[in-house]
Amino acid sequence: MRPRVRVSRNSQELARRAAEHVCALVQKTLSARPRFSLALSGGQTPRLLYERLARPPLRGRIPWSRVHVFWGDERWVPPRHPDSNQGAARRAFLGKVPVPRANVHPFPVHAGSPAAAARSYERTLRRFFGPGRWPRFDLVILGLGEDGHTASLFPGSPGPAEKTRWAAAVDNAPKPPRRRLTLTLPVLNNARHVMFLASGASKKHVLRRVLRPTENALPAQRVRPRNGSLVWFADRAALPARRSDR
Numbered sequence: 067m068r069p070r071v072r073v074s075r076n077s078q079e080l081a082r083r084a085a086e087h088v089c090a091l092v093q094k095t096l097s098a099r100p101r102f103s104l105a106l107s108g109g110q111t112p113r114l115l116y117e118r119l120a121r122p123p124l125r126g127r128i129p130w131s132r133v134h135v136f137w138g139d140e141r142w143v144p145p146r147h148p149d150s151n152q153g154a155a156r157r158a159f160l161g162k163v164p165v166p167r168a169n170v171h172p173f174p175v176h177a178g179s180p181a182a183a184a185r186s187y188e189r190t191l192r193r194f195f196g197p198g199r200w201p202r203f204d205l206v207i208l209g210l211g212e213d214g215h216t217a218s219l220f221p222g223s224p225g226p227a228e229k230t231r232w233a234a235a236v237d238n239a240p241k242p243p244r245r246r247l248t249l250t251l252p253v254l255n256n257a258r259h260v261m262f263l264a265s266g267a268s269k270k271h272v273l274r275r276v277l278r279p280t281e282n283a284l285p286a287q288r289v290r291p292r293n294g295s296l297v298w299f300a301d302r303a304a305l306p307a308r309r310s311d312r
C-alpha cells in the first residue's frame with residue numbers, strides 16, 4: 067500500500083502543514099495521556115518546521131511542560147558543533163519554548179565512545195518508557211537522504227538489520243560526519259505516528275522510488291509502523307505532479 071503523501075507547493079507550505087500536524091498530534095495525545103514523546107529528525111529539512119513550533123500560533127497551543135524531546139539520530143560531535151542535530155533543534159525552537167530542561171533527552175555525545183553513548187541512550191529510553199518493553203514514541207519525525215537513508219540508517223550498513231538493540235553506533239557513514247548514533251528500525255516501527263519530510267529537487271528520484279509499494283530495500287522504505295500512522299510531507303520539487311495526478 068502506498069503511504070499517504072501530503073504535497074505542498076513549496077518548502078514553506080510543507081513546513082506549515084507539517085508543524086500543524088505535529089501540533090494536532092500533541093493536542094490529541096495529551097487529551098488522553100499525560101505526556102507526549104517526540105523523536106526529532108536531524109538534517110536541514112526540519113528546520114523550517116521546528117522554527118514554526120517556536121512562533122505563534124503553534125507555540126502557544128503546545129503544552130511544552132508535557133512534551134519530552136528525543137532524537138532519532140545524532141552526529142558524534144559536541145552540541146555546539148554546527149553539525150549537531152541537538153544544537154540545530156535548540157537554535158530552531160527548543161531554546162525558544164518553555165520545555166523543561168529535564169524533558170530534553172539528547173544522545174550523550176560526551177560519552178566515551180559512540181557505542182557507550184548508544185548503550186547509555188538505551189538506558190535513558192528504558193527509564194522513560196519503562197523496563198521490559200520497546201520504546202513507543204508518540205511521534206517520530208524523519209528525513210530522507212538521497213540514497214534512501216533515514217535517521218542514520220544507511221543502505222548497505224549494519225544498522226538497518228539491527229533487531230534487538232534500541233540504539234546503535236554508526237561508523238563510516240556515507241553522509242558526513244561519519245560517526246553517528248541512531249535509533250533502530252524496531253524502535254521507529256513501534257511508534258504511534260511517523261512523519262517523513264522530503265523537500266527539494268534533490269529528493270525527487272529517491273522519493274519516487276521510496277513511494278513504490280513494491281519495494282522495501284531502502285532503509286526509508288522499511289519504516290512501516292506496525293501499529294501506527296505513517297504520513298509523508300513533500301513539496302512539489304521533491305514530488306512533481308505526474309500527468310496521472312493532474
Ligand code: 6PG
Pocket residue numbers: 107108109110111112139140141151208209210211212215216217218241
Ligand atoms: C541526519 C539526518 C538524516 C537526514 C537526511 C536528510 O542526521 O543527517 O537525520 O537522516 O534527515 O540525510 O537530510 P536533509 O534534510 O539535510 O536533506
